[in-house]
Amino acid sequence: MATYKKRGHKPKNKAEEARQWAEESTTAEVFNTLDTSASRTEQWVARNQNYILGIIGVVAVGVLAYLGYEKFIQEPKETTASNELFYPMEYFRQAQQQDAIADSLYTLALNGAEGKYGLLDIIGEYSGTKAANLANYAAGVSYLHLDQYDKAISYLEDFKSDGGTYEAVSQGAIGDAFMELGQTSDALNYYEKALKAEDNEFTTPVYLQKAGIAALELGQGAKALGYFERISEEFPQSAQANGVEGYIGRAQAAQ
Template sequence: MATYKKRGYKPKNKEEERTLAEQGSTTAEVFSALDESASRSEQWVARNQNYILGVIGVIAVAVLGYLGYNQFVQEPRNASAANEMLYPNQYFNQALESTAEKDSLFLLALNGAEGKYGYLDIIEEYSGTPSANIATYAAGMAYKELKQYDKAIEYLEQVNPDEEITASLALGGIGDSFFQLGQAADALGYYEKAFAEDDNTLTTPLYLHKAGIAALELGQKEKALKYFQRIKDDYPDANEARNIDAFIGMAQTQ
């Protein structure tokens, strides 16, 4: 065990003098090693200064670039895309309310006119933005209304399900398109995905009902009965529940 010695302390004999000398030598060696290690570290830093600064610079540029991209590129791009959506949305909504000019209005919504973008332009020019995703959904629905079911399926399958209700409507739109193409089995699969996507009082009873009809078309009466009965039990206030007993009766017949 080391003993603390006061400053100015003189050894009492030769043996103690030798011991103190050895301790001093050891201490000096430790400090010398530390100094040598520190010196080597400083030399490494000095030799690699450019590399270190380069790495730090790359990280800083990457962070600033990301922030700058979002602020000065992506956000203005999103805003521009949202602004372009106003024109096709106007015609899409008019088409939904119209009868005589329905098809021409949907085509205007899809293709644009008078230098204004349609949904197809927005999908191409603003890929990756929320507006492009909505335009993809709207284009699919427009093609479905135009009875171009293959194109409807093509676009609706590309919709990114950012919101559950939009995902349900897209899946249901694919189901509708397959049903119109005479592919009831495919339609049933998409209707089932649609009502499973989100449990709500709007889309769930709607696609349960359509799934039940598709199941009847395929002769799957037990499955149809299950879906119709669920509407009656869980969604009695839904529009689809008004005549549900008649559909339940059809599913129960042998």
């Protein structure tokens, strides 16, 4: 047992001697407890050393495997997918600028040509990459323009975004597909998601108008009025502001 003694002091009487003995005994017990605890810990570590080292080894292997995957597999895959995406995205860009031949260009973007991958190939071959994610967006918009609304919804729902313009446009495009399918309530829901995704002078008035029209069709005059009034008050210079007074009148009558 560990012992502890004060130096340079002698008790004056038996009472003080008893107190000193009690203090020394208590202090000794504290050290003894610490010694015992340390000893037990050491014994536990010794008994479970292989288990502890095993856990450390598994964690280390996991970290190294993740870093290796990112460095030697995921990064090259991302680079290759991004390079492959350039070709179909060029068709996609041209389709948005040339209405007369847009359908054929969207089809080329989806399926590829001249031995080059299309958007669908990239989604299938490079799943999990940023390029495949963007390909989901472009494929959804392409199918929307080709009047294949179920496919448009499917691919657009697979597109993941942290917000911003892409998120607003993708949610709004799903709304457009549902409107074409006659599912107005679903369309309104997605137009409202588009409005929440980003507030700017370009997409916001567009989806305010679409949401207002959908609300009118559903007989929700008060909600429609709110959307149309926002266009009039907040975006008076937008294209949607032209003729908005007529929509406001219809919404007021529908209340």
